[in-house]
Amino acid sequence: MLGRNLDHFGPTCPRADKRRGHLPTVALLGDDGRWHLRLGNTLVCWVRVRILLDTDTTGPAPGPGTVIHHEQWAHWWTDGHRYRIESLGPHIGTTGSMTAEGDVTLTGEEKRPDLVRPWERCQISVHEGDWDPCRIAPRGSWRVHRRTEYIDVGGRMCHACRDSLAQDLEYDRHTSLIRGVLCQECATHVTECPHPGGCYRADYLNSPPAGHLRRTYYVGGNRDDRKRPGP
Numbered sequence: 001m002l003g004r005n006l007d008h009f010g011p012t013c014p015r016a017d018k019r020r021g022h023l024p025t026v027a028l029l030g031d032d033g034r035w036h037l038r039l040g041n042t043l044v045c046w047v048r049v050r051i052l053l054d055t056d057t058t059g060p061a062p063g064p065g066t067v068i069h070h071e072q073w074a075h076w077w078t079d080g081h082r083y084r085i086e087s088l089g090p091h092i093g094t095t096g097s098m099t100a101e102g103d104v105t106l107t108g109e110e111k112r113p114d115l116v117r118p119w120e121r122c123q124i125s126v127h128e129g130d131w132d133p134c135r136i137a138p139r140g141s142w143r144v145h146r147r148t149e150y151i152d153v154g155g156r157m158c159h160a161c162r163d164s165l166a167q168d169l170e171y172d173r174h175t176s177l178i179r180g181v182l183c184q185e186c187a188t189h190v191t192e193c194p195h196p197g198g199c200y201r202a203d204y205l206n207s208p209p210a211g212h213l214r215r216t217y218y219v220g221g222n223r224d225d226r227k228r229p230g231p
Contacts, residue, residue: 012199013192016185020129021157021165027116028062029109034123035116036068036104037131043068044131045124064108072100072124114156129167129184132156143169146215150181154210158183160190160201171217178215179208 023040030036037044041061046068062068076083077095104122114132121131133151137144147169150159158166159180166181170190182190186201193201 012195013189013201015161015163015200016183019163020183021132022163025113025130025132027111027113027121029107029111030068030104030122031107032102032104032122034104035111035113035120036106036122037113038062039130044128045070045122062106064106066106068104068106070100070102070104070122070124074098074100129165132165133167133181142218146178146217147181149215150178150210150213153213154180154208158186159209160186160204162200169217176217177211178213178217179211180204181210 021039026038027035028038028043038061043062046062075095075097079094112132114135116131117134117136118126133144133147135144135148135151137148150169151166154166155162156166158164159170160182164183164185167184168182168187169178170180170182170187171178173191182204186204190201190204193199193205195202197203197206
């Protein structure tokens with residue numbers, strides 16, 4: 001079985017053909033009240049140039065006064081009493097889709113992307129992996145605290161491939177110890193790696209850069225990290 005897996009994967013696991021967060025980033029406030037992410041010299045929510053984000057773009061970067069056209073597609077459904085805009089699913093009633101368009105003007109105010117809360121971010125392409133995970137933890141969110149701790153030690157890029165932003169906590173299913181923070185691609189496939197060594201994913205599994213922290217991943221629930229008063 002191992003031999004067949006090695007024949008399938010080759011000498012090392014393949015790398016993703018798209019990178020995320022690999023260029024300098026900054027969050028820019030728009031006149032719509034949301035923060036828009038500039039990656040390199042373009043915005044991730046500027047749909048007409050989204051394909052350029054996989055290369056090192058050139059040219060002037062959007063700045064104060066720049067008008068960015070936005071287009072956002074959404075699916076909707078209604079049962080005659082409720083109306084919801086959400087993802088496709090087995091809804092009972094009438095369903096359809098719509099495209100919302102509009103222009104946003106950048107104000108010139110800037111912020112570090114990891115200090116922008118999820119609901120303050122422009123929602124176009126927000127789940128593509130370009131935004132740094134927010135380090136402002138909601139009260140009692142142990143996952144955010146742990147992720148921030150591991151990123152501070154292992155770096156903001158994926159602890160396995162180093163090609164894209166670290167997004168998701170990854171842990172050993174046998175010990176429940178957190179190994180690191182991975183990009184979306186590596187988080188999905190890292191445990192499929194059949195290589196004993198010489199592969200970037202095998203190297204991560206054998207010696208995760210922040211593994212010495214030995215923090216526990218609380219499986220099956222959201223542990224409350226708030227300090228409790230003594231008896």
